[in-house]
């Protein structure tokens with residue numbers, strides 16, 4: 001979940017296009033649709049948060065994927081302001097980033113962010129696969145032999 005304060009109200013969107021970009025300096029990458037209100041908010045704020053949701057936070061993932069008024073989205077979760085960004089409480093990892101570049105990427109933009117702070121704790125991540133939110137398989141996965149030596 002990507003979030004920012006574009007004004008007094010928090011904004012947030014469920015996003016799967018989120019990954020690490022650089023170790024030194026530590027940077028993250030997020031891809032957001034041109035029409036995302038959270039994109040407008042983070043551009044205004046100059047910083048953004050990433051809340052990595054865990055199993056049990058499916059409701060939040062679903063709500064933040066909607067175009068409901070932002071206040072309605074945020075009323076469904078426990079959250080706090082931390083270092084100037086709204087963060088979902090109970091997430092597995094909470095990352096605060098300063099806004100870097102906003103680069104073209106088709107109907108999305110590629111947003112880079114310099115990491116200001118990371119907090120993380122152990123837990124089961126919420127994954128999205130086959131059109132559904134789910135937990136990782138509790139059974140060990142099938143071994144896929146690597147061919148790159």
Ligand SMILES: Cc1cc2nc3c(=O)[nH]c(=O)nc-3n(C[C@H](O)[C@H](O)[C@H](O)COP(=O)(O)O)c2cc1C
Pocket residue numbers: 011012013014015016017018031032033035036037038039064065066067108128
């Ligand atoms: C599993 C999932 C992953 C998504 N990933 C992205 C994403 O990476 N980038 C994006 O812009 N929208 C993504 N979306 C769609 C946004 O969550 C959706 O457009 C949301 O309404 C945007 O809210 P906003 O306009 O308040 O920012 C995803 C939706 C789902 C269900």
